[in-house]
Amino acid sequence: MPLTFAKPGHTGVIQRILGKDEARRHLESLGFVVGAAVSVVAERGGNLILQIRDSRVALDRATASRILIS
């Protein structure tokens, strides 16, 4: 499911990142790769604060919906 559907507190494993562009490469550099665990720390109007590896990353809704997790 897209990351946007995950509730705060949920931890999932990234299955796929949609699209093929610079933004995706940027996400990968930040640690968003297939197989990485990601948890939702907080949600504000669709925007998310995520825990990925050892850091906190904020994403807007459109970007978060491109990340599919299990």
Add this chain to the structure above:
Amino acid sequence: MGMKIALAGNPNCGKTTLFNALTGASQHVGNWPGVTVEKKEGKLRGHGDVIIQDLPGVYSLSPYTLEEVVTRDYLVTEQPDAILNIIDASNLERNLYLTTQLMELGLPVVIALNMMDVVRRQGGSIQSSALSQALGVPVVEISALKGENCVEAALEAVRAAKSRQAAKPVTFGEDIEHALEQIGTQVSGHCQPSHNRWYAVKLFERDARTELPLGQMAKDTIEAYIKTVEDAQDDDAESIITNARYECAAKLAHAAGREGKVHKLTGSDKIDQIVTNRWLGFPIFVGVMFLVYYLSISTVGTMMTDWVNDVLFGEIIPPAVEGWLASAATPEWLNGLVLDGIVAGVGSVLGFLPQMMVLFLCLAFLEDCGYMARIAFLMDRIFRRFGLSGKSFIPMLIGTGCGVPGIMASRTIENQRDRRMTVITTTFIPCSAKLPVIALIAGALFGGAWWVGPSAYFVGVAAIICSGIILKKTRLFVGDPAPFVMELPAYHWPSLKGVLRHMWERAVAFIKKAGTVIFLAVTLIWFLQTFNFRLEMVEQNESILASIGNVLAPIFAPLGWGDWRAAVAAISGLIAKENVVGTLGVLFGFAEVAEDGVEIWGTMQQVFTPVAAYSFLVFNLLCAPCFAAIGAVRRELGGKWTLIAVGYQCLLAYMVSLCIYQFGALLTGAASFGVGTVVAIIILVVFLYLLFRPQPKPESKLRRAAVKA
């Protein structure tokens, strides 16, 4: 021969802190990713032949934003003698992801393991010796903040540079390595031997920025090798490399004894739950900014400013200087220059130093604690509605200190349209140089009312939001905002030393400016207001300045301040915004009335009504910034866009001030309904139309007309 050591690492891992510790420089540091947007050089303390190069932080060597391009270009084409890779130990894997790329550059690499104290506090540990063994490069544990082991790390890098022993790249899976080897043989001869691995990997990734003069046959051969691996792994080449790197990073982290830990709610998370709360987040932000301005303009700062203005520049300095000048029997024009020009002008600006110090202190604290990135996150939702991303808010926050670094901070914005719009609107936020103007108006015409300072800030924010909406509907800016992806740094309590140093540096810069640019400007203003065109000393109203001012003044009459002195003051703000106060100081002769503390700004009240004064304030907040900031806009956007930016800013400032004055005067009964009111109503209607009209379709006539209006 000199030696160059480059500092490279993830954003916000402490590169600039280390740079300052190594070189004794005082480059700006802050707790959010993207503080450094330019490369900076400095000499290693005690080793004049070693040059330390500070670079903007990057997450990888495939650049995403402008400042990341700076880093990649430097490392790949300029080739330092060694790389000192700073690693944030509390985020080991992701930092090692970059390390795997740095090690492919064919340069000696030394690792400085920073923030080990954070790891220990979280109950973790990392064995640096094991990490060193796994990577095959020296690893030095440092604390950049406390200055521990920094020089040792630098000297280790010097040793590595002298040995010319390039780091050995990490190896990936067998099939990838096989392909890379084959690509390497195709590449060899087309690049330096030390760059072979780098180009092989980049070509494998089909990196668009990498070009080598290879023949079609070589290209086809390479493509075939890539395809083989892609088919075998059922993934695209770029992702294959990315995944392989992360696997390496995880293995290295494991080798260093860093285990995956259970994430519990940290202190930062608890703070975040409050400051990014759905309901509380925005009010907290408004409260924080309100407090910053209230503290600096209306409380501690004011008490000290009053003392400086009333006592120091009122009772102490002018009589002393006067007595001294009298005893030296100086000619009258010199007395005038010193007392009415320099003491009144520079003094009136310097008088605001205490208030600015309080503002600098508040800003240094905000920048250092980690709250900035959260505001960007909060503002993203609001900014997105009018087509900007939350990232645009960071330049605006930096712009609260000074517009020039604020404009430069726009480099972290990846989307060109967003960047332009951010640069154009950033200077609407009152910078610290506008603080004296705000404080002067608040003190002289509003009796130091508590709301004037904060209101100036929120007028700036409102101008940005409205401009965003209006501009986004024009042909120049139409389009979706860039995605918002931003790392949120952990909060930390700023060090007192760091915050005070930050404040002190800005204060010194301000005093220098008062002693140079403003000194010259007020001297010129004094000269022009003392002499007429035949160079005879005359009354102010017959001076050169009055003649010029009287030509300009009618332009500003609809805004409520058609007095030539106000017009001249506003124009002189182009040199530096503090100059508005300096000019008013000379023209209204603060020095003469200063002896009577209560009446200090009295003469101004005869010219400005409160509504006109507020209109004057808003005009100065929103109109074209100072020359230094205009220069920064030009460097970032080029000449044509600078004209658009300055034109838009002046137009908006004029319109808003006109409306404030016309409606304000009508409401307070200072003026009756007239032509001005009608014009103001028309402006308001057009403004509301531009604000609320639907997003226009491309090439409609209506839109072009609206843009013109």
